[in-house]
Amino acid sequence: MPPSDPHCQSLQPLPYHLEVVDYLTIHEPDVWRWAAAGITDAGQREALRSRLLRDTYRIEPDAHADIHALLSTAMARLGIAAPVTLYQAPGRDMNAMLMYVPGEVHLIVQGPLLERLAPEELLAVFGHELAHYLLWSHDAGRLLVADRILDDGAGTAPSINETFRRYVLHTELYADRGGALAAGAIGPAVSALVKVQTGIGSVDAGAYLRQAAEVEASEDAASKAASHPETFIRARALALWWDGAPELDAWIATRLRGPLSLQRLDLPGQRRLQSLTRGFLAHFLADRRLASEAVLAQVRLMFPDWGADEADAGPDAFAAAAADDSVRIYLNALMLDLALADRGQRDEALLRAGVLAEALGSLDALLADLRRHAGFGKRELDRFKRQLAREGQA
DSSP states (O other), X not given: OOTTSHHHHTOOOOHHHHHHHXXXXXXXXXXXXXXXXXXXXXXXXXXXXXXHHHHSEEEOTTXXXXXXXXXXXXXXXXXXXXXXXXXXXXXXXXXXXXXXXXXXXXXXXXXXXXXXXXXXXXXXXXXXXXXHHHHHHGGGGHHHHHHHHHHHHTTSXXXXXXXXXXXXXXXXXXXXXXXXHHHTSHHHHHHHHHHHHHOOXXXXXXXXXXXXXXXXXXXXXXOOOSSSOOHHHHXXXXXXXXXXXXXXXXXXXXXXXXXXXXXXXXXXXXXXXXXXXXXXXXXXXXSGGGOOHHHHHHHHHHOTTOOTTOOOOOGGGGOTXXXXXXXXXXXXXXXXXXXXXXXXXXXXXXXXXXXXXXXXXXXXXXXXXXXHHSOOOHHHHXXXXXXXXXXXXX
16 A cells, blocks of 8 residues: 555544643643653663663564565555564563664564464554554654653653553554554454454454444443553544544544543643633623622632633533533532622522533532532522522523
8 A cells, every 4th residue: 555545644643642742842841842852862772772682582584584575565555764673572472562763663573473463464563563653753753752751750640640641542543543554454453453452363353343333332431541442442443544434533532531520630631621610610700790809809819810801611511521520510619619709799699600500410519519618508408499490480
């Protein structure tokens, strides 16, 4: 398959990759410059070569011409022209990996991979690993810089851990596309994936794609995997991409990211939640009578640059597909804070909070907050519910 194939033209970084790069370059410019400077470190490159030579068997082209012919085919189909070295690492489990060096391909296989996979499946495995080389070489290595920053920062904050997890999951979907391009079809990429994951000797790729569709029909949660998406997600994502499905990006966002959740916020998610929070507060204060000086002072504690022209984000922006219950509970707390900030308009502001909580689907949680934080007893809660009912009929 020549590089001019339309599928090859669409082998581009996923939107999440670009979103993370954008975040890091804007919010962490000093870290970015430091990490970018280390990508081309000559000492690190020589240390890598020495380690590979010491710990593996180098598969020379003269002694293994058939394997290198497949590797050359995969490189040609992906449009890669670089010196390549292939290594066999010790280990029983089938696996393959790329050790990235700018301008050089160092590809490592492990276990009985070369013996157990058919030639077209080896093309897919080689293409998968070579796609990592393409991704890390893209745009002067900016996506590699982001990967290194997140890897180095793992363990320092939950948001960085979650960002790194999602980043590598998206990277695997990108690499799977390279596998299909190298093989010229998705069948070998799927069968190779299942063989490596399960160890089975024979795979019907079409049957597994049907199986993956069945799983998807009964399970809609986002991936919880640490480094590689679940096999059925990878197979479905590859099939949707190969077929040019218009819903692909939205499908991947659902399957790899899921709704906003306070317990699983990544760095782009933090930025999005901040923007949505501003929009929701603007929606809460759409009735200008509630925007007293005391209330606006409370808002500016969160957003010092708060202005009169904030974009509006109503309850529809926090539907189940966009945000989970933890976010709606958080919005309840914000509304309660604002409602209690000005005693002169307390009742009117609490009623506004009740109306919005009802629209959000978080009214029961708000009623519990009123008992806990606003001192509402049964009589006050019953009166509040009657007021809400009248408001709903108005």
